[in-house]
Amino acid sequence: MLTSKTVSDFLTETASNSPAPGGGSVSALAAALGTALTSMVCRLTIGKKKYADVQTEIEAVLLKSESLREKAAALIDEDTFAFNKVMAAFALPKETEDQKSARSAAIQEATKGATLVPLQLMELCADAMPFVRVVAEKGNQNSLSDAGVAALMLSAACEGAAFNVKINLGSINDSEFVSTLRSKTDALLRSVQSYAQEISARVHAAFAG
Amino acid sequence: MLTSKTVSDFLTETASNSPAPGGGSVSALAAALGTALTSMVCRLTIGKKKYADVQTEIEAVLLKSESLREKAAALIDEDTFAFNKVMAAFALPKETEDQKSARSAAIQEATKGATLVPLQLMELCADAMPFVRVVAEKGNQNSLSDAGVAALMLSAACEGAAFNVKINLGSINDSEFVSTLRSKTDALLRSVQSYAQEISARVHAAFAG
Numbered sequence: 001m002l003t004s005k006t007v008s009d010f011l012t013e014t015a016s017n018s019p020a021p022g023g024g025s026v027s028a029l030a031a032a033l034g035t036a037l038t039s040m041v042c043r044l045t046i047g048k049k050k051y052a053d054v055q056t057e058i059e060a061v062l063l064k065s066e067s068l069r070e071k072a073a074a075l076i077d078e079d080t081f082a083f084n085k086v087m088a089a090f091a092l093p094k095e096t097e098d099q100k101s102a103r104s105a106a107i108q109e110a111t112k113g114a115t116l117v118p119l120q121l122m123e124l125c126a127d128a129m130p131f132v133r134v135v136a137e138k139g140n141q142n143s144l145s146d147a148g149v150a151a152l153m154l155s156a157a158c159e160g161a162a163f164n165v166k167i168n169l170g171s172i173n174d175s176e177f178v179s180t181l182r183s184k185t186d187a188l189l190r191s192v193q194s195y196a197q198e199i200s201a202r203v204h205a206a207f208a209g
Numbered sequence: 210m211l212t213s214k215t216v217s218d219f220l221t222e223t224a225s226n227s228p229a230p231g232g233g234s235v236s237a238l239a240a241a242l243g244t245a246l247t248s249m250v251c252r253l254t255i256g257k258k259k260y261a262d263v264q265t266e267i268e269a270v271l272l273k274s275e276s277l278r279e280k281a282a283a284l285i286d287e288d289t290f291a292f293n294k295v296m297a298a299f300a301l302p303k304e305t306e307d308q309k310s311a312r313s314a315a316i317q318e319a320t321k322g323a324t325l326v327p328l329q330l331m332e333l334c335a336d337a338m339p340f341v342r343v344v345a346e347k348g349n350q351n352s353l354s355d356a357g358v359a360a361l362m363l364s365a366a367c368e369g370a371a372f373n374v375k376i377n378l379g380s381i382n383d384s385e386f387v388s389t390l391r392s393k394t395d396a397l398l399r400s401v402q403s404y405a406q407e408i409s410a411r412v413h414a415a416f417a418g
Contacts, residue, residue: 003216004215004216006215006216007211011278012284015245015249015274017253017255022352023354023355023357023358024353024354025243026362028241030365031221032220033220035224036223037231037232040223040383043225044228066226071219076216142373145232145369145372146228146231148232148372149365149372150232153239153365154365155365156239156365159361160358161357164358166416167354170416203372207375207379
């Protein structure tokens with residue numbers, strides 16, 4: 001599993017001449033980092049007298065962000081697994097007509113699978129953003145830069161996942177599937193980017209000096 | 210060392226109630242991921258007949274991106290180290306007047322150090338972006354989404370590092386140091402974001418369907 005590798009080995013494997021892990025798994029890792037920072041800000045807020053008023057809210061956010069972190073970490077491996085399935089379908093025999101059509105169907109199926117993993121990641125980023133906003137607004141203000149980095153990681157993860165949905169849609173024949181995924185992708189990206197801009201502007205303003 | 214931890218442990222440690230590793234180390238990791246993807250696209254381009262014309266240029270980019278990846282990976286640990294130095298300075302004794310002024314000087318010195326690590330990271334992102342543009346334009350177009358994710362990671366890393374420079378500048382008394390770092394930070398961020406927007410627009414356009 002990719003998450004069992006050291007950070008150093010993960011980087012080396014990403015940089016290697018094998019297409020997986022690639023941008024899809026890297027985007028999932030960025031989302032996991034974003035949710036991890038959200039949890040960190042929660043934990044640096046909980047138990048502090050100054051933030052007594054928001055304890056219950058921040059405790060609830062922590063439960064959510066830890067659950068999203070676990071899902072994002074799982075998507076690091078799922079993305080590479082889905083990509084390898086596409087490669088395996090391309091490697092199927094194509095000598096007879098039957099083999100050709102079975103191979104073609106397997107490629108279509110696997111490619112659809114390879115769009116659904118990054119779509120799940122985009123949904124996860126959209127789910128996580130409201131929690132980042134809560135910790136940026138109400139959490140420990142000594143960690144405001146960390147909340148800001150959480151928003152940046154989730155926004156980059158979401159746009160990266162959108163690239164991965166879209167590069168795969170190009171080879172899918174099912175036009176209804178394609179148009180549904182295109183509009184879902186665009187809506188999710190707009191929502192996540194709007195949160196990210198708001199949070200980022202808040203952080204820059206706080207540090208404007 | 211943080212880079213010797215598994216990805217899973219790195220995420221758990223980020224999410225913990227200890228402020229380090231935090232947004233600074235996460236930003237350095239994002240930059241390392243961006244340069245790793247740049248190297249991957251180079252390696253998926255080198256040796257391919259279709260890209261014979263750009264072999265020499267892409268080989269030169271690979272050398273640069275691998276060197277930047279190594280530096281970015283080192284900054285993951287350096288950021289946490291610099292942060293811990295600030296914490297250590299705050300923990301110095303403050304009973305006598307001499308102790309108070311020595312502690313105050315140590316805090317100033319350590320906080321300056323804690324701005325210089327993310328500034329280095331921003332410079333690294335600015336150095337890396339022209340190479341990402343080369344691989345997005347001239348590299349293996351099957352990996353265009355990976356080049357796009359590389360740009361997103363470097364841009365998020367650079368803005369995250371800017372947050373970390375700025376949160377520290379707030380507690381530095383040396384006004385010349387502060388104003389120099391503020392203008393360097395703003396210029397680097399503008400440059401990196403302009404590259405990222407250009408590359409991202411290229412990727413979205415290629416997949417517009």
